[in-house]
Amino acid sequence: MLLADLVAASQAVAATRSRLAKRHALADALRQAGPEAALVAGYLSGTVRQRRTGLGWHSLETLPAPADAPTLTVAEVDAALESLAALSGSGSQARRTAAVADLFGRATPAEQRFLRLLVLGELRQGALDSLMLDAVAEAASVPLAAVRRAAMFSGETGPVAVAALTGAEAALAAFTLAVGTPVRPMLASAAPDLAGALERLGGEVAVDAKLDGIRIQVHRRGREVVVFTRSLDDITARLPEVVEATRGLGGGDLVLDGEAIALLADGRPRPFQETAARTMSSADVTALREQVPVTTVFFDVLHVAGQDLLDTPAGTRFAALGEVAPGDLVVPRLLTEDPGAAADFYARTLAGGHEGVVVKSLDAPYEAGRRGAAWVKVKPRHTLDLVVLAVEWGSGRRSGTLSNIHLGAADGAGGFVMLGKTFKGMTDEMLAWQTERFLALETHREGHVVHVRPEQVVEIAFDGVQRSPRYPGGVALRFARVLRYREDKPAAEADTLEAVRVLAGL
Numbered sequence: 001m002l003l004a005d006l007v008a009a010s011q012a013v014a015a016t017r018s019r020l021a022k023r024h025a026l027a028d029a030l031r032q033a034g035p036e037a038a039l040v041a042g043y044l045s046g047t048v049r050q051r052r053t054g055l056g057w058h059s060l061e062t063l064p065a066p067a068d069a070p071t072l073t074v075a076e077v078d079a080a081l082e083s084l085a086a087l088s089g090s091g092s093q094a095r096r097t098a099a100v101a102d103l104f105g106r107a108t109p110a111e112q113r114f115l116r117l118l119v120l121g122e123l124r125q126g127a128l129d130s131l132m133l134d135a136v137a138e139a140a141s142v143p144l145a146a147v148r149r150a151a152m153f154s155g156e157t158g159p160v161a162v163a164a165l166t167g168a169e170a171a172l173a174a175f176t177l178a179v180g181t182p183v184r185p186m187l188a189s190a191a192p193d194l195a196g197a198l199e200r201l202g203g204e205v206a207v208d209a210k211l212d213g214i215r216i217q218v219h220r221r222g223r224e225v226v227v228f229t230r231s232l233d234d235i236t237a238r239l240p241e242v243v244e245a246t247r248g249l250g251g252g253d254l255v256l257d258g259e260a261i262a263l264l265a266d267g268r269p270r271p272f273q274e275t276a277a278r279t280m281s282s283a284d285v286t287a288l289r290e291q292v293p294v295t296t297v298f299f300d301v302l303h304v305a306g307q308d309l310l311d312t313p314a315g316t317r318f319a320a321l322g323e324v325a326p327g328d329l330v331v332p333r334l335l336t337e338d339p340g341a342a343a344d345f346y347a348r349t350l351a352g353g354h355e356g357v358v359v360k361s362l363d364a365p366y367e368a369g370r371r372g373a374a375w376v377k378v379k380p381r382h383t384l385d386l387v388v389l390a391v392e393w394g395s396g397r398r399s400g401t402l403s404n405i406h407l408g409a410a411d412g413a414g415g416f417v418m419l420g421k422t423f424k425g426m427t428d429e430m431l432a433w434q435t436e437r438f439l440a441l442e443t444h445r446e447g448h449v450v451h452v453r454p455e456q457v458v459e460i461a462f463d464g465v466q467r468s469p470r471y472p473g474g475v476a477l478r479f480a481r482v483l484r485y486r487e488d489k490p491a492a493e494a495d496t497l498e499a500v501r502v503l504a505g506l
Protein backbone atom coordinates (compact mmCIF):
# COMPACT_ATOMS: atom_id res chain seq x y z
CA MET A 1 0.00 0.00 0.00
CA LEU A 2 1.30 3.46 -0.83
CA LEU A 3 1.88 5.95 1.97
CA ALA A 4 -0.19 8.39 -0.11
CA ASP A 5 -3.23 6.10 0.33
CA LEU A 6 -2.70 6.02 4.09
CA VAL A 7 -2.42 9.82 4.14
CA ALA A 8 -5.67 10.10 2.18
CA ALA A 9 -7.40 7.73 4.60
CA SER A 10 -6.06 9.70 7.57
CA GLN A 11 -7.35 12.94 6.06
CA ALA A 12 -10.76 11.41 5.37
CA VAL A 13 -11.02 10.25 9.00
CA ALA A 14 -9.89 13.63 10.33
CA ALA A 15 -12.23 15.58 8.05
CA THR A 16 -15.41 14.37 9.73
CA ARG A 17 -16.65 14.46 13.31
CA SER A 18 -19.24 11.77 12.64
CA ARG A 19 -18.31 8.43 14.20
CA LEU A 20 -20.08 6.56 11.41
CA ALA A 21 -18.23 8.42 8.65
CA LYS A 22 -14.92 7.89 10.44
CA ARG A 23 -15.71 4.18 10.70
CA HIS A 24 -16.45 3.92 6.96
CA ALA A 25 -13.21 5.72 6.08
CA LEU A 26 -11.18 3.44 8.33
CA ALA A 27 -12.91 0.33 6.98
CA ASP A 28 -12.08 1.41 3.40
CA ALA A 29 -8.42 1.82 4.34
CA LEU A 30 -8.30 -1.57 6.07
CA ARG A 31 -9.90 -3.32 3.08
CA GLN A 32 -7.46 -1.64 0.72
CA ALA A 33 -4.54 -2.66 2.96
CA GLY A 34 -5.48 -6.37 3.12
CA PRO A 35 -2.52 -8.27 4.58
CA GLU A 36 -0.93 -4.93 5.56
CA ALA A 37 -3.96 -4.10 7.72
CA ALA A 38 -1.93 -4.46 10.93
CA LEU A 39 0.30 -1.56 9.90
CA VAL A 40 -2.62 0.56 8.81
CA ALA A 41 -4.52 -0.11 12.06
CA GLY A 42 -1.40 0.79 14.05
CA TYR A 43 -0.74 4.05 12.19
CA LEU A 44 -4.33 5.24 12.03
CA SER A 45 -5.00 4.61 15.71
CA GLY A 46 -1.82 6.46 16.62
CA THR A 47 -0.17 3.55 18.41
CA VAL A 48 3.04 4.06 16.42
CA ARG A 49 4.70 6.89 18.24
CA GLN A 50 7.72 9.11 18.48
CA ARG A 51 8.75 7.10 21.56
CA ARG A 52 9.87 4.39 19.19
CA THR A 53 12.04 6.58 17.00
CA GLY A 54 13.53 8.91 19.60
CA LEU A 55 12.89 11.94 17.35
CA GLY A 56 11.81 15.23 18.90
CA TRP A 57 10.34 18.29 17.23
CA HIS A 58 13.80 19.94 17.17
CA SER A 59 15.08 17.26 14.78
CA LEU A 60 12.15 17.89 12.41
CA GLU A 61 12.30 21.68 12.30
CA THR A 62 14.10 21.79 8.97
CA LEU A 63 13.06 19.13 6.53
CA PRO A 64 14.63 18.37 3.12
CA ALA A 65 12.89 19.46 -0.09
CA PRO A 66 9.91 17.16 -0.72
CA ALA A 67 9.52 14.72 -3.60
CA ASP A 68 7.19 15.56 -6.51
CA ALA A 69 5.38 12.24 -6.80
CA PRO A 70 4.30 9.68 -4.19
CA THR A 71 6.43 6.54 -4.30
CA LEU A 72 6.89 5.60 -0.62
CA THR A 73 5.02 2.51 0.57
CA VAL A 74 3.65 2.03 4.08
CA ALA A 75 5.91 -1.00 4.51
CA GLU A 76 8.99 1.08 3.59
CA VAL A 77 8.04 3.79 6.07
CA ASP A 78 7.53 1.22 8.78
CA ALA A 79 10.92 -0.36 8.07
CA ALA A 80 12.59 3.08 8.14
CA LEU A 81 10.96 3.96 11.49
CA GLU A 82 11.94 0.57 12.92
CA SER A 83 15.57 1.07 11.99
CA LEU A 84 15.50 4.62 13.38
CA ALA A 85 14.20 3.20 16.65
CA ALA A 86 17.01 0.64 16.73
CA LEU A 87 19.80 3.23 16.35
CA SER A 88 21.92 3.65 19.45
CA GLY A 89 25.49 4.17 20.54
CA SER A 90 28.18 6.48 19.24
CA GLY A 91 27.45 8.29 16.01
CA SER A 92 23.77 7.35 16.20
CA GLN A 93 22.74 11.03 16.19
CA ALA A 94 24.38 11.61 12.82
CA ARG A 95 22.94 8.39 11.39
CA ARG A 96 19.50 9.37 12.70
CA THR A 97 19.72 12.77 11.00
CA ALA A 98 20.77 11.12 7.73
CA ALA A 99 17.96 8.55 7.93
CA VAL A 100 15.37 11.27 8.62
CA ALA A 101 16.64 13.30 5.66
CA ASP A 102 16.43 10.23 3.42
CA LEU A 103 12.89 9.29 4.51
CA PHE A 104 11.46 12.82 4.40
CA GLY A 105 13.27 13.62 1.14
CA ARG A 106 11.33 10.83 -0.57
CA ALA A 107 7.97 12.11 0.71
CA THR A 108 5.61 14.57 -1.00
CA PRO A 109 4.59 17.72 0.96
CA ALA A 110 1.38 16.07 2.23
CA GLU A 111 3.30 12.94 3.17
CA GLN A 112 5.95 15.01 4.97
CA ARG A 113 3.22 16.67 7.03
CA PHE A 114 1.71 13.29 7.86
CA LEU A 115 5.07 11.73 8.82
CA ARG A 116 5.94 14.70 11.00
CA LEU A 117 2.69 14.43 12.95
CA LEU A 118 3.00 10.67 13.11
CA VAL A 119 6.51 10.73 14.50
CA LEU A 120 5.64 13.45 17.02
CA GLY A 121 2.58 11.51 18.16
CA GLU A 122 0.26 14.36 17.16
CA LEU A 123 -1.72 12.48 14.58
CA ARG A 124 -5.13 12.64 16.21
CA GLN A 125 -7.70 11.98 13.60
CA GLY A 126 -9.95 10.40 16.18
CA ALA A 127 -9.40 6.75 15.39
CA LEU A 128 -9.73 5.52 18.95
CA ASP A 129 -9.20 1.86 19.57
CA SER A 130 -12.91 1.13 19.95
CA LEU A 131 -13.64 2.88 16.66
CA MET A 132 -10.87 0.90 14.97
CA LEU A 133 -12.49 -2.34 16.19
CA ASP A 134 -15.83 -1.19 14.73
CA ALA A 135 -14.05 -0.51 11.43
CA VAL A 136 -12.37 -3.92 11.43
CA ALA A 137 -15.79 -5.57 11.86
CA GLU A 138 -17.18 -3.49 8.99
CA ALA A 139 -14.22 -4.08 6.68
CA ALA A 140 -14.24 -7.84 7.21
CA SER A 141 -18.06 -8.19 7.45
CA VAL A 142 -17.81 -10.08 10.74
CA PRO A 143 -19.78 -9.52 13.98
CA LEU A 144 -18.38 -6.77 16.18
CA ALA A 145 -18.61 -9.06 19.23
CA ALA A 146 -16.18 -11.50 17.60
CA VAL A 147 -13.70 -8.68 16.88
CA ARG A 148 -13.98 -7.28 20.41
CA ARG A 149 -13.47 -10.68 21.96
CA ALA A 150 -10.35 -11.36 19.87
CA ALA A 151 -8.99 -7.90 20.75
CA MET A 152 -9.36 -8.47 24.47
CA PHE A 153 -7.12 -11.52 24.21
CA SER A 154 -4.67 -10.02 21.75
CA GLY A 155 -3.87 -6.72 23.48
CA GLU A 156 -2.98 -5.25 20.06
CA THR A 157 -5.50 -4.42 17.36
CA GLY A 158 -3.19 -5.04 14.37
CA PRO A 159 -3.13 -8.85 14.49
CA VAL A 160 -6.91 -8.88 15.03
CA ALA A 161 -7.43 -6.75 11.92
CA VAL A 162 -5.31 -9.10 9.81
CA ALA A 163 -7.08 -12.20 11.15
CA ALA A 164 -10.52 -10.71 10.51
CA LEU A 165 -9.65 -9.65 6.96
CA THR A 166 -7.84 -12.81 5.94
CA GLY A 167 -9.65 -15.55 7.90
CA ALA A 168 -12.97 -14.03 9.02
CA GLU A 169 -14.71 -15.37 12.14
CA ALA A 170 -12.83 -18.67 12.23
CA ALA A 171 -9.50 -16.86 12.49
CA LEU A 172 -10.86 -14.54 15.19
CA ALA A 173 -12.01 -17.54 17.24
CA ALA A 174 -8.38 -18.66 17.45
CA PHE A 175 -7.65 -15.78 19.86
CA THR A 176 -8.26 -17.16 23.36
CA LEU A 177 -6.99 -16.59 26.86
CA ALA A 178 -3.41 -17.81 27.01
CA VAL A 179 -1.74 -18.09 30.41
CA GLY A 180 1.25 -15.75 30.12
CA THR A 181 -0.40 -13.26 27.72
CA PRO A 182 -2.24 -10.43 29.50
CA VAL A 183 -5.86 -9.53 28.74
CA ARG A 184 -7.20 -6.01 29.02
CA PRO A 185 -8.54 -5.57 32.56
CA MET A 186 -12.21 -5.08 33.35
CA LEU A 187 -12.98 -1.51 34.47
CA ALA A 188 -15.64 0.01 36.66
CA SER A 189 -18.29 2.63 36.05
CA ALA A 190 -19.04 5.16 38.80
CA ALA A 191 -22.06 6.02 40.93
CA PRO A 192 -22.42 9.20 43.00
CA ASP A 193 -23.27 7.23 46.17
CA LEU A 194 -23.71 3.73 47.54
CA ALA A 195 -27.51 3.75 47.24
CA GLY A 196 -27.16 4.60 43.54
CA ALA A 197 -24.74 1.72 43.00
CA LEU A 198 -26.94 -0.81 44.81
CA GLU A 199 -30.01 0.35 42.92
CA ARG A 200 -28.21 0.01 39.61
CA LEU A 201 -27.25 -3.62 40.25
CA GLY A 202 -30.23 -4.81 42.33
CA GLY A 203 -30.47 -7.95 44.52
CA GLU A 204 -27.47 -9.68 46.06
CA VAL A 205 -24.12 -8.11 45.21
CA ALA A 206 -20.49 -8.24 46.28
CA VAL A 207 -19.26 -5.08 48.00
CA ASP A 208 -15.45 -4.96 47.76
CA ALA A 209 -13.06 -2.60 49.49
CA LYS A 210 -11.54 -0.33 46.82
CA LEU A 211 -7.83 -0.37 47.63
CA ASP A 212 -5.77 2.51 46.31
CA GLY A 213 -2.81 0.58 45.00
CA ILE A 214 -1.64 -0.60 41.59
CA ARG A 215 -3.75 -2.94 39.48
CA ILE A 216 -2.00 -6.24 38.86
CA GLN A 217 -2.85 -9.14 36.58
CA VAL A 218 -0.88 -12.19 37.63
CA HIS A 219 -0.29 -15.21 35.42
CA ARG A 220 1.16 -18.45 36.80
CA ARG A 221 2.22 -21.30 34.52
CA GLY A 222 3.96 -24.08 36.45
CA ARG A 223 6.43 -22.26 38.73
CA GLU A 224 6.69 -19.28 36.41
CA VAL A 225 4.83 -16.14 37.53
CA VAL A 226 4.41 -12.97 35.46
CA VAL A 227 2.92 -9.72 36.81
CA PHE A 228 1.31 -7.20 34.44
CA THR A 229 0.06 -3.64 35.07
CA ARG A 230 -3.28 -2.15 34.07
CA SER A 231 -1.64 -1.10 30.79
CA LEU A 232 -0.28 -4.64 30.28
CA ASP A 233 3.39 -3.87 31.00
CA ASP A 234 5.43 -6.66 32.58
CA ILE A 235 6.54 -5.54 36.06
CA THR A 236 7.43 -8.97 37.45
CA ALA A 237 10.97 -7.93 38.42
CA ARG A 238 9.65 -5.00 40.46
CA LEU A 239 7.27 -6.92 42.70
CA PRO A 240 8.97 -10.07 44.04
CA GLU A 241 6.44 -10.20 46.91
CA VAL A 242 3.63 -10.74 44.40
CA VAL A 243 5.60 -13.52 42.70
CA GLU A 244 6.24 -15.24 46.03
CA ALA A 245 2.63 -14.90 47.20
CA THR A 246 1.37 -16.34 43.90
CA ARG A 247 3.81 -19.27 43.94
CA GLY A 248 2.31 -20.32 47.27
CA LEU A 249 -1.27 -20.61 45.96
CA GLY A 250 -3.11 -23.82 45.06
CA GLY A 251 -4.84 -24.51 41.77
CA GLY A 252 -2.35 -25.32 38.97
CA ASP A 253 -2.08 -22.69 36.22
CA LEU A 254 -3.74 -19.41 37.19
CA VAL A 255 -4.70 -15.97 35.91
CA LEU A 256 -5.62 -13.60 38.75
CA ASP A 257 -6.75 -9.99 38.94
CA GLY A 258 -5.99 -7.78 41.91
CA GLU A 259 -4.15 -4.91 43.47
CA ALA A 260 -0.66 -4.51 44.95
CA ILE A 261 -0.67 -2.04 47.81
CA ALA A 262 1.79 -0.81 50.44
CA LEU A 263 0.17 -1.05 53.88
CA LEU A 264 1.20 0.12 57.34
CA ALA A 265 1.47 -2.35 60.22
CA ASP A 266 -2.14 -1.59 61.25
CA GLY A 267 -3.46 -2.41 57.78
CA ARG A 268 -4.08 1.20 56.73
CA PRO A 269 -2.72 2.16 53.31
CA ARG A 270 0.54 4.06 52.97
CA PRO A 271 0.37 7.13 50.68
CA PHE A 272 -0.33 6.07 47.09
CA GLN A 273 2.99 7.56 45.90
CA GLU A 274 4.85 4.96 48.00
CA THR A 275 3.09 2.06 46.29
CA ALA A 276 3.56 3.74 42.91
CA ALA A 277 7.29 4.19 43.52
CA ARG A 278 7.61 0.41 43.90
CA THR A 279 6.28 -0.13 40.39
CA MET A 280 8.33 2.56 38.62
CA SER A 281 11.76 1.00 38.59
CA SER A 282 13.43 -2.37 38.95
CA ALA A 283 16.63 -0.82 40.40
CA ASP A 284 17.32 -1.50 44.10
CA VAL A 285 14.29 -3.75 44.45
CA THR A 286 15.73 -5.41 47.54
CA ALA A 287 16.27 -2.12 49.37
CA LEU A 288 12.93 -0.69 48.24
CA ARG A 289 11.17 -3.84 49.31
CA GLU A 290 12.62 -3.53 52.80
CA GLN A 291 11.47 0.09 53.12
CA VAL A 292 8.06 -0.26 51.48
CA PRO A 293 6.87 -3.86 51.24
CA VAL A 294 3.74 -4.39 49.15
CA THR A 295 0.84 -6.64 49.99
CA THR A 296 -0.83 -8.74 47.31
CA VAL A 297 -4.62 -8.66 47.24
CA PHE A 298 -6.69 -10.57 44.67
CA PHE A 299 -10.29 -9.83 43.76
CA ASP A 300 -10.93 -12.03 40.71
CA VAL A 301 -9.75 -15.15 38.92
CA LEU A 302 -9.92 -15.66 35.14
CA HIS A 303 -8.33 -19.08 34.76
CA VAL A 304 -7.74 -22.06 37.03
CA ALA A 305 -5.94 -25.24 35.95
CA GLY A 306 -6.88 -25.37 32.29
CA GLN A 307 -10.32 -23.84 32.74
CA ASP A 308 -11.14 -20.33 31.51
CA LEU A 309 -13.57 -18.56 33.82
CA LEU A 310 -14.15 -15.34 31.85
CA ASP A 311 -17.69 -16.32 30.92
CA THR A 312 -18.48 -17.83 34.32
CA PRO A 313 -20.71 -15.66 36.57
CA ALA A 314 -18.77 -13.56 39.07
CA GLY A 315 -20.30 -15.37 42.08
CA THR A 316 -18.76 -18.65 40.87
CA ARG A 317 -15.43 -16.98 40.06
CA PHE A 318 -15.28 -15.47 43.54
CA ALA A 319 -15.91 -18.92 45.09
CA ALA A 320 -13.10 -20.33 42.89
CA LEU A 321 -10.79 -17.56 44.10
CA GLY A 322 -11.59 -18.54 47.71
CA GLU A 323 -10.44 -22.07 46.89
CA VAL A 324 -7.05 -21.14 45.44
CA ALA A 325 -6.13 -18.17 47.68
CA PRO A 326 -6.16 -17.89 51.49
CA GLY A 327 -8.39 -15.20 53.03
CA ASP A 328 -5.54 -12.76 53.69
CA LEU A 329 -4.78 -12.59 49.96
CA VAL A 330 -8.41 -11.89 48.99
CA VAL A 331 -9.90 -8.38 49.04
CA PRO A 332 -12.20 -7.55 52.00
CA ARG A 333 -15.60 -8.40 50.50
CA LEU A 334 -19.18 -8.59 51.69
CA LEU A 335 -21.86 -10.56 49.84
CA THR A 336 -25.19 -9.01 50.72
CA GLU A 337 -28.56 -7.80 49.53
CA ASP A 338 -29.07 -5.62 52.61
CA PRO A 339 -28.40 -1.90 51.97
CA GLY A 340 -27.80 -1.36 55.71
CA ALA A 341 -25.08 -4.03 55.84
CA ALA A 342 -23.53 -2.59 52.67
CA ALA A 343 -23.52 0.91 54.21
CA ASP A 344 -21.80 -0.42 57.37
CA PHE A 345 -19.16 -2.13 55.24
CA TYR A 346 -18.60 1.10 53.24
CA ALA A 347 -18.22 3.13 56.45
CA ARG A 348 -15.79 0.58 57.94
CA THR A 349 -13.75 0.51 54.73
CA LEU A 350 -13.43 4.32 54.70
CA ALA A 351 -12.59 4.31 58.43
CA GLY A 352 -9.80 1.87 57.57
CA GLY A 353 -8.29 4.55 55.33
CA HIS A 354 -9.35 3.03 52.01
CA GLU A 355 -10.64 4.88 48.98
CA GLY A 356 -14.18 3.55 48.70
CA VAL A 357 -15.91 0.39 47.52
CA VAL A 358 -16.57 -1.39 44.25
CA VAL A 359 -20.05 -2.93 44.09
CA LYS A 360 -20.12 -5.95 41.77
CA SER A 361 -22.86 -7.97 40.12
CA LEU A 362 -22.64 -11.67 41.02
CA ASP A 363 -24.10 -12.79 37.68
CA ALA A 364 -21.85 -10.96 35.25
CA PRO A 365 -19.02 -12.42 33.17
CA TYR A 366 -15.55 -10.87 33.27
CA GLU A 367 -15.84 -8.12 30.67
CA ALA A 368 -12.20 -7.69 29.73
CA GLY A 369 -11.24 -4.24 28.50
CA ARG A 370 -14.64 -2.69 29.14
CA ARG A 371 -15.86 -0.05 31.54
CA GLY A 372 -18.88 -2.19 32.22
CA ALA A 373 -22.04 -1.77 34.27
CA ALA A 374 -21.23 -4.89 36.33
CA TRP A 375 -18.65 -3.09 38.52
CA VAL A 376 -19.71 0.21 40.06
CA LYS A 377 -17.23 2.21 42.13
CA VAL A 378 -18.29 4.56 44.90
CA LYS A 379 -15.90 7.07 46.44
CA PRO A 380 -16.69 9.93 48.83
CA ARG A 381 -14.35 12.31 47.02
CA HIS A 382 -14.91 13.08 43.37
CA THR A 383 -11.85 13.37 41.21
CA LEU A 384 -11.23 13.51 37.48
CA ASP A 385 -8.46 11.94 35.46
CA LEU A 386 -7.52 14.59 32.89
CA VAL A 387 -4.79 14.96 30.29
CA VAL A 388 -2.12 17.67 30.33
CA LEU A 389 -2.25 19.62 27.05
CA ALA A 390 0.33 22.35 27.75
CA VAL A 391 2.36 23.80 30.64
CA GLU A 392 3.50 27.32 31.46
CA TRP A 393 6.95 28.27 32.73
CA GLY A 394 6.66 29.37 36.37
CA SER A 395 7.74 32.71 37.79
CA GLY A 396 9.13 33.85 41.14
CA ARG A 397 9.91 30.85 43.34
CA ARG A 398 8.93 28.57 40.50
CA SER A 399 11.01 30.15 37.76
CA GLY A 400 12.93 27.55 35.78
CA THR A 401 10.21 24.94 36.34
CA LEU A 402 7.18 24.06 34.27
CA SER A 403 4.32 24.93 36.61
CA ASN A 404 0.79 25.86 35.49
CA ILE A 405 -0.72 22.88 33.65
CA HIS A 406 -3.53 23.09 31.08
CA LEU A 407 -6.11 20.37 31.69
CA GLY A 408 -8.10 18.57 29.01
CA ALA A 409 -10.97 16.08 29.03
CA ALA A 410 -11.41 13.54 26.23
CA ASP A 411 -13.89 14.70 23.58
CA GLY A 412 -14.92 11.16 22.69
CA ALA A 413 -13.47 11.42 19.16
CA GLY A 414 -9.77 11.14 19.90
CA GLY A 415 -9.18 14.79 20.82
CA PHE A 416 -9.18 16.76 24.07
CA VAL A 417 -11.09 19.82 25.27
CA MET A 418 -9.48 22.24 27.70
CA LEU A 419 -11.29 22.64 31.04
CA GLY A 420 -8.95 24.92 32.93
CA LYS A 421 -5.48 25.30 34.37
CA THR A 422 -3.90 24.69 37.74
CA PHE A 423 -0.61 25.20 39.52
CA LYS A 424 -1.98 24.08 42.89
CA GLY A 425 -1.24 20.94 44.86
CA MET A 426 2.22 20.29 43.42
CA THR A 427 5.07 19.43 45.76
CA ASP A 428 8.64 20.50 44.88
CA GLU A 429 9.33 16.90 43.88
CA MET A 430 6.34 16.91 41.54
CA LEU A 431 7.47 20.19 39.98
CA ALA A 432 10.90 18.75 39.23
CA TRP A 433 9.37 15.56 37.85
CA GLN A 434 6.81 17.34 35.68
CA THR A 435 9.39 19.76 34.27
CA GLU A 436 11.43 16.86 32.98
CA ARG A 437 8.40 14.88 31.85
CA PHE A 438 6.78 17.73 29.92
CA LEU A 439 10.00 18.77 28.22
CA ALA A 440 10.21 15.21 26.93
CA LEU A 441 6.64 15.49 25.60
CA GLU A 442 7.11 18.97 24.10
CA THR A 443 5.79 19.57 20.60
CA HIS A 444 6.23 23.35 20.25
CA ARG A 445 6.26 26.64 22.19
CA GLU A 446 4.21 29.81 22.16
CA GLY A 447 5.74 32.45 24.44
CA HIS A 448 5.90 30.98 27.93
CA VAL A 449 3.54 28.11 27.05
CA VAL A 450 5.06 24.73 26.22
CA HIS A 451 2.64 22.54 24.25
CA VAL A 452 2.98 18.83 24.86
CA ARG A 453 1.80 15.58 23.33
CA PRO A 454 -1.42 14.78 25.22
CA GLU A 455 -0.16 11.63 26.90
CA GLN A 456 0.19 12.35 30.62
CA VAL A 457 -2.85 11.70 32.81
CA VAL A 458 -3.21 13.66 36.04
CA GLU A 459 -5.72 13.08 38.82
CA ILE A 460 -7.42 16.33 39.78
CA ALA A 461 -9.54 17.26 42.79
CA PHE A 462 -11.93 20.20 42.38
CA ASP A 463 -14.74 21.98 44.19
CA GLY A 464 -17.25 22.07 41.38
CA VAL A 465 -17.88 22.55 37.69
CA GLN A 466 -19.22 25.82 36.32
CA ARG A 467 -20.40 27.04 32.94
CA SER A 468 -17.69 29.08 31.28
CA PRO A 469 -17.61 30.80 27.90
CA ARG A 470 -13.81 31.01 28.27
CA TYR A 471 -13.23 27.35 27.47
CA PRO A 472 -14.31 25.49 24.33
CA GLY A 473 -16.32 22.83 26.19
CA GLY A 474 -18.42 25.57 27.81
CA VAL A 475 -17.46 24.33 31.29
CA ALA A 476 -14.56 24.97 33.66
CA LEU A 477 -13.41 23.39 36.91
CA ARG A 478 -13.50 25.42 40.13
CA PHE A 479 -10.43 25.27 42.36
CA ALA A 480 -8.78 22.46 40.46
CA ARG A 481 -5.71 21.03 42.19
CA VAL A 482 -3.34 18.19 41.43
CA LEU A 483 -3.62 15.04 43.53
CA ARG A 484 -1.13 12.94 41.59
CA TYR A 485 0.19 11.96 38.22
CA ARG A 486 -1.09 8.65 36.95
CA GLU A 487 1.50 6.49 35.23
CA ASP A 488 -0.88 3.57 34.96
CA LYS A 489 -3.62 5.16 32.89
CA PRO A 490 -3.39 5.84 29.15
CA ALA A 491 -4.71 9.18 27.86
CA ALA A 492 -7.33 7.37 25.79
CA GLU A 493 -9.02 6.40 29.08
CA ALA A 494 -9.12 9.89 30.56
CA ASP A 495 -12.48 11.21 31.75
CA THR A 496 -14.65 12.63 28.98
CA LEU A 497 -16.21 16.06 28.61
CA GLU A 498 -19.54 14.27 28.66
CA ALA A 499 -18.75 12.80 32.13
CA VAL A 500 -17.77 16.28 33.37
CA ARG A 501 -21.01 17.76 32.03
CA VAL A 502 -23.00 15.03 33.81
CA LEU A 503 -21.17 15.85 37.06
CA ALA A 504 -22.12 19.50 36.59
CA GLY A 505 -25.74 18.56 35.93
CA LEU A 506 -25.58 20.17 32.46
Ligand SMILES: Nc1ncnc2c1ncn2[C@@H]1O[C@H](COP(=O)(O)OP(=O)(O)OP(=O)(O)O)[C@@H](O)[C@H]1O
Pocket residue numbers: 186187188189208209210211212213214215230259299331358377385489
Ligand atom coordinates in the same frame (compact mmCIF):
# COMPACT_ATOMS: atom_id res chain seq x y z
N1 LIG B 1 -11.87 -4.57 44.89
C1 LIG B 1 -11.57 -3.99 43.74
N2 LIG B 1 -12.17 -4.39 42.60
C2 LIG B 1 -11.87 -3.82 41.41
N3 LIG B 1 -10.97 -2.81 41.27
C3 LIG B 1 -10.34 -2.37 42.38
C4 LIG B 1 -10.61 -2.94 43.65
N4 LIG B 1 -9.84 -2.30 44.56
C5 LIG B 1 -9.14 -1.39 43.89
N5 LIG B 1 -9.42 -1.41 42.57
C6 LIG B 1 -8.85 -0.50 41.57
O1 LIG B 1 -9.88 0.33 41.07
C7 LIG B 1 -9.85 0.38 39.66
C8 LIG B 1 -11.26 0.30 39.14
O2 LIG B 1 -11.74 1.57 38.86
P1 LIG B 1 -11.73 2.04 37.35
O3 LIG B 1 -12.10 0.94 36.47
O4 LIG B 1 -12.55 3.24 37.26
O5 LIG B 1 -10.21 2.34 37.09
P2 LIG B 1 -9.55 3.72 37.25
O6 LIG B 1 -10.05 4.59 36.17
O7 LIG B 1 -8.10 3.45 37.34
O8 LIG B 1 -10.19 4.17 38.62
P3 LIG B 1 -9.67 5.07 39.73
O9 LIG B 1 -9.12 6.29 39.09
O10 LIG B 1 -10.92 5.32 40.53
O11 LIG B 1 -8.67 4.25 40.45
C9 LIG B 1 -9.10 -0.83 39.22
O12 LIG B 1 -8.34 -0.55 38.06
C10 LIG B 1 -8.24 -1.22 40.39
O13 LIG B 1 -6.92 -0.74 40.21
